[in-house]
Amino acid sequence: MKKSYLRKKYLEKRESLSDEEIFQHSENIFRNFIEYFKPLAQQKVHIFIPIHKFKEVNTGLFTDYFFSRNIKVFVPKIVDTKLIAVEIFADSKFELNNWGISEPVSNEDSGVLDFDYIITPLLYCDKFGNRIGYGKGFYDGFFESVSKESKKIGVNYFNPDENIDDVWEGDIPLDYLVTPRDVLSFFNKGLE
Structure with a gap:
């Protein structure tokens, strides 16, 4: 299937989810991530802040857990058309950008790679x-x-069931996908 078709289809599927379903799916995704990867103190995690109007996975569950276990947290911020990684802490200040997306006030790229x-x-x-x-x-x-x-690691409410036909050579695939049901690995260029 073409990306444009799949993008539209899965935007509609996500839009149809209730707040309760999003909450439950997010909790299951979080639990699956923690049980599979078992993150440790001082590890570095880059994680997105959800756009609630797009019904994205609630990553607040992750960041709360990471802060409570001394895991370093970094979030994306677009500065001059580039995605940078800003380190955040439990008391970091956030603001809404022009698109209504919450992001850290700081524009300081952590430089972490x-x-x-x-x-x-x-x-x-x-x-x-x-x-x-x-x-x-x-x-x-x-x-x-x-x-x-x-x-x-991608996080999504839905398991894969259709292939993307128009993959571009600059597209970089994920290593894992965490859903409410599964943790899938792509290291063999297909599901393990």
């Missing part, structure tokens, strides 16, 4: 780790700049 985990937003991911985001390419550029050892 060796994340242990990069928890990534997406609309859909196929069984090869190819992801569909919102079409801006920010994460592909970011993935290109970080350590190859950083685990690129």
